Every structure is written in structure tokens, then in C-alpha cells.
Amino acid sequence: MRKINNNAVICLDSTGQEMIAMGKGLGFGPMPREISLAEVERTFYNIDERYVAVMRDLPADVLDFSARIIDIARNELPYTLSPNAFLTLADHLAFTLERARKHIRVKMPLAYDVEQLYPAEYRIGRYALKRIQKEFRVGLPQTEAVGIAINLINARADGEPEPEQASSACTDSEMLEEITEIVENHFNLIVDRSSFNYARYATHMQYLFGRLHSQKAISSGNQQMYASLRQEFPEAAACAEKIAALIRSRWDCALPEEEELYLILHINRICIKEGL
Structure with a gap:
């Protein structure tokens, strides 16, 4: 002991x-x-020894709160969370509460993407904010739900398979690489796979794959933007069509227009950052 x-x-x-x-x-x-x-x-x-030192400095009430949120997350999420998940969340929440008490606010640049692409994790984040308000008497902005959602996403257990991955003609990771090569060949550039924008783009693609596998198309009411976006970014739209053709040939499924709309935006963003 x-x-x-x-x-x-x-x-x-x-x-x-x-x-x-x-x-x-x-x-x-x-x-x-x-x-x-x-x-x-x-x-x-099965707690990693590296996290034990973190636990020493965390308040008991935050640890207990985090453990209860992780219990809920394990029931709500379609994948397994790491045994260390309650500690990484507790560490995040302790820092968040400290910032709030000092009136320090942090911008969440991925807020919209997380809300759209990780609805289950974001819903848990919003629930956690309500419980924090009630139990800790600390009001946090709604954007903090994004930080909690990202913490849950990062706590996914190592080796957890992607949904329907085993039955796919090619794996999601292979599809991501093929699509990235299409972008590189279309624009004659090398995509920096260590960049923030690539991580954002890759995250979007992974959740696009998940929706295609489960046949759950995104719905944000922005279909009317599709035609104007194609006119504004014709090269990104042409690249998106090549990607749609690849997906159709590999997985025998069509890419809905609204999915293609978001794909155009991400292609354009990554190309701008690569210097085009």
C-alpha cells in the first residue's frame, strides 16, 4: 500500500x-x-504510473467529479476510453476552474468543428458544464464544453478500431493518405502532416468516414452555400470531386453535397496554409 x-x-x-x-x-x-x-x-x-504524480496535486472533489463524468461517457460513447481518462479530465478541469476563478478566458478555435463533428462528446461537455455550475458554483462559458469534448476524444483507448473499419475495402487511415495524395497531386504541393491545419483536416476526414460507414450524413442547413462555394473555390471543388470519385470507387457510396461543401472548405484551408 x-x-x-x-x-x-x-x-x-x-x-x-x-x-x-x-x-x-x-x-x-x-x-x-x-x-x-x-x-x-x-x-x-490499469492506471499508468506517469499519471499518479498528477493525481497527488488534484483536489479530491475534482477527481470525484471527473470520475462520475467518465462513468457517463463510457456509457454514451461508441468507443473505449483509456483507464487514465478520469485523471486527464480531472487535470483539465482543475486547470479550467483555476482559470475561471482568475477570470482568464481562452479562445477555442475548433469550437464549430468539434460541435459539428463530435456531437456525442460535445453533448457530454455541455452536461459537465451544467454540473460544474451546480456543484462548484463556477460559471463557465459554453465554449469550455469544447475543451471537455477534446479531452474525451484524446482519451480514446490506444488500438480502438474505427467504426466498420474491418469491413471496409481499405482502412480509414489508408483512405486518408490516398485523399491527401490527391490534394498534393492536384495542387502540386507537399502537405505538412505535422501542421495544425492538417490535424484539423484529418480530424474532419476521420469523422466524415465514420458518417459514411454509418450512413449518417451531416445536416447543418448550409446546402445553399454549395453552388456559391464551388464558384468561389473552383480548384478546391475540382479536387473534392476527385476525392468523391475515389470514395465512390473504394466504398461504393456517394459523397453528399453538404459533405462535399465542408470538404471544399478544408481543402481550401490546408492549401492556403501550404502557400497557394
């Missing part, structure tokens, strides 16, 4: 498996010692 803080310890369960146990005052008293189940409020298994 090893103390993390006054309310958390690393210990062994009855089968000899290591875990983190949380409960009021568990860290007090001589070590090692036996603790009863009545003293334990929560247990966590």
Missing part, C-alpha cells in the same frame, strides 16, 4: 491486482495496512 494523497492510495485487491483506491482519509495512518471495503469509495485499475 502506497499513499498518493490524503484520499487516495495504491494498493492490492483480494486477488493481488494493483489498483488505486479512493476514499476519505485513506492516505492517513501507517503504511502498509489493510483497508476495508467500507472505506473505499472508488477503485481504478
